[in-house]
Amino acid sequence: xxxxxxxxxxxxxxxxxxxxxxxxxxxxxxxxxxxxxxxxxxxxxxxxxxxxxxxxxxxxxxxxxxxxxxxxxxxxxxxxxxx
Amino acid sequence: xxxxxxxxxxxxxxxxxxxxxxxxxxxxxxxxxxxxxxxxxxxxxxxxxxxxxxxxxxxxxxxxxxxxxxxxxxxxxxxxxxxxxxxxxxxxxxxxxxxxxxxxxxxxxxxxxxxxxxxxxxxxxxxxxxxxxxxxxxxxxxxxxxxxxxxxxxxxxxxxxxxxxxxxxxxxxxxxxxxxxxxxxxxxxxxxxxxxxxxxxxxxxxxxxxxxxxxxxxxxxxxxxxxxxxxxxxxxxxxxxxxxxxxxxxxxxxxxxxxxxxxxxxxxxxxxxxxxxxxxxxxxxxxxxxxxxxxxxxxxxxxxxxxxxxxxxxxxxxxxxxxxxxxxxxxxxxxxxxxxxxxxxxxxxxxxxxxxxxxxxxxxxxxxxxxxxxxxxxxxxxxxxxxxxxxxxxxxxxx
Numbered sequence: 248x249x250x251x252x253x254x255x256x257x258x259x260x261x262x263x264x265x266x267x268x269x270x271x272x273x274x275x276x277x278x279x280x281x282x283x284x285x286x287x288x289x290x291x292x293x294x295x296x297x298x299x300x301x302x303x304x305x306x307x308x309x310x311x312x313x314x315x316x317x318x319x320x321x322x323x324x325x326x327x328x329x330x
Numbered sequence: 331x332x333x334x335x336x337x338x339x340x341x342x343x344x345x346x347x348x349x350x351x352x353x354x355x356x357x358x359x360x361x362x363x364x365x366x367x368x369x370x371x372x373x374x375x376x377x378x379x380x381x382x383x384x385x386x387x388x389x390x391x392x393x394x395x396x397x398x399x400x401x402x403x404x405x406x407x408x409x410x411x412x413x414x415x416x417x418x419x420x421x422x423x424x425x426x427x428x429x430x431x432x433x434x435x436x437x438x439x440x441x442x443x444x445x446x447x448x449x450x451x452x453x454x455x456x457x458x459x460x461x462x463x464x465x466x467x468x469x470x471x472x473x474x475x476x477x478x479x480x481x482x483x484x485x486x487x488x489x490x491x492x493x494x495x496x497x498x499x500x501x502x503x504x505x506x507x508x509x510x511x512x513x514x515x516x517x518x519x520x521x522x523x524x525x526x527x528x529x530x531x532x533x534x535x536x537x538x539x540x541x542x543x544x545x546x547x548x549x550x551x552x553x554x555x556x557x558x559x560x561x562x563x564x565x566x567x568x569x570x571x572x573x574x575x576x577x578x579x580x581x582x583x584x585x586x587x588x589x590x591x592x593x594x595x596x597x598x599x600x601x602x603x604x605x606x607x608x609x610x611x612x613x614x615x616x617x618x619x620x621x622x623x624x625x626x627x628x629x630x631x632x633x634x635x636x637x638x639x640x641x642x643x644x645x646x647x648x649x650x651x652x653x654x655x656x657x658x659x660x661x662x663x664x665x666x667x668x669x670x671x672x673x674x675x676x677x678x679x680x681x682x683x684x685x686x687x688x689x690x691x692x693x694x695x696x697x698x699x700x701x702x703x704x705x706x707x708x709x710x711x712x713x714x715x716x717x718x719x720x721x722x723x724x725x726x727x728x729x
Binding site for chain 1: 452466715
């Protein structure tokens with residue numbers, strides 16, 4: 248019994264240490280990754296001014312359509328009417 | 331007369347007369363069905379588990395899963411199906427091989443949004459603190475007389491993660507699978523009852539009313555994410571990489587979780603894979619997991635003192651895990667200017683997203699403006715990783 252209890256205490260010590268360590272590494276790794284992405288691959292956001300509400304809805308549809316068709320690579324920078 | 335005797339033997343009545351415990355098992359099966367259908371407690375799992383119990387206890391139907399023994403292990407799957415029925419076939423091919431829990435983790439990954447966790451990364455530590463219940467119950471169970479492997483399977487209920495509990499039990503103590511799965515899923519369903527109870531016992535009104543958004547305004551997060559889409563694609567790879575190096579035994583669960591999440595975040599180009607992982611495969615896996623677990627629960631294997639101890643131990647593990655997270659947040663608040671609502675700690679369990687939703691409801695009850703869901707989700711998702719890592723540690727040390 249005492250051997251099993253010793254095993255249980257060891258498991259508790261090792262288990263909690265590893266769980267904290269892994270989540271510490273996930274937090275640290277996540278932070279480093281965010282900094283790298285912010286520095287080298289920031290998303291360029293272009294604000295397009297549209298006057299009416301219905302225009303805003305149309306814009307959202309156009310942006311979403313471009314995003315899907317180009318798999319997220321294409322960006323809408325401006326909209327103008329073609330003759 | 332002989333004909334009547336034969337007729338009686340043909341029906342299940344003769345078997346029930348020989349094994350009256352079957353009636354109790356049928357009542358338990360019906361009880362789980364009632365909880366799932368009428369009370370809507372985890373219906374996706376309690377309904378298949380409840381029905382699996384009914385199938386297994388229809389004596390003479392050959393639908394119960396036979397316990398593992400050296401003789402069974404030498405049979406081919408075809409022979410198992412022929413001699414012991416289709417539920418044993420499903421159990422030995424899908425559950426005993428450890429296939430279904432990782433598939434469910436893939437689905438969970440495909441349904442999980444790491445966004446809240448990425449925006450509040452430091453809250454992930456509470457997902458670690460809330461695993462303490464696993465280990466305290468493990469030690470208590472050893473003291474009560476369980477072997478270390480059985481105690482570890484029992485303790486892992488405190489992680490509040492059904493697939494993790496099942497995966498660990500399959501490897502460490504397969505004979506306890508039925509009661510442990512029922513305890514894990516029943517207590518997960520009871521999260522809306524258990525969390526408020528523990529909160530009442532461990533927190534005061536002032537702590538519940540800590541407003542996370544006001545704290546955020548007072549001490550804003552310096553690190554803003556400038557390309558969330560890319561960060562969300564890279565994050566599962568970071569998690570997978572860290573776990574693969576540090577606790578490879580947790581990779582069957584975490585690896586599939588991050589794969590599921592990756593195909594979700596990639597977007598439209600792999601949309602079909604995402605749908606398969608989060609709907610088709612997840613649903614099929616859930617049905618078979620529930621039915622097979624239910625089918626392991628026969629009167630002779632379920633109705634004993636050990637089952638009662640497991641149900642009690644599981645509840646204690648749950649309670650300690652929730653209080654572990656709450657006290658971790660309280661300790662943090664003693665040393666930090668930026669306070670954290672200890673309810674965030676209570677959600678370090680991995681019952682996603684129910685724990686976070688319950689914490690948010692408690693917070694809104696005291697202050698209708700204090701929405702903490704976003705923050706609670708951060709520690710809640712970290713809890714999934716935390717419990718899977720704890721399971722990985724237990725498996726690698728005890729096998």
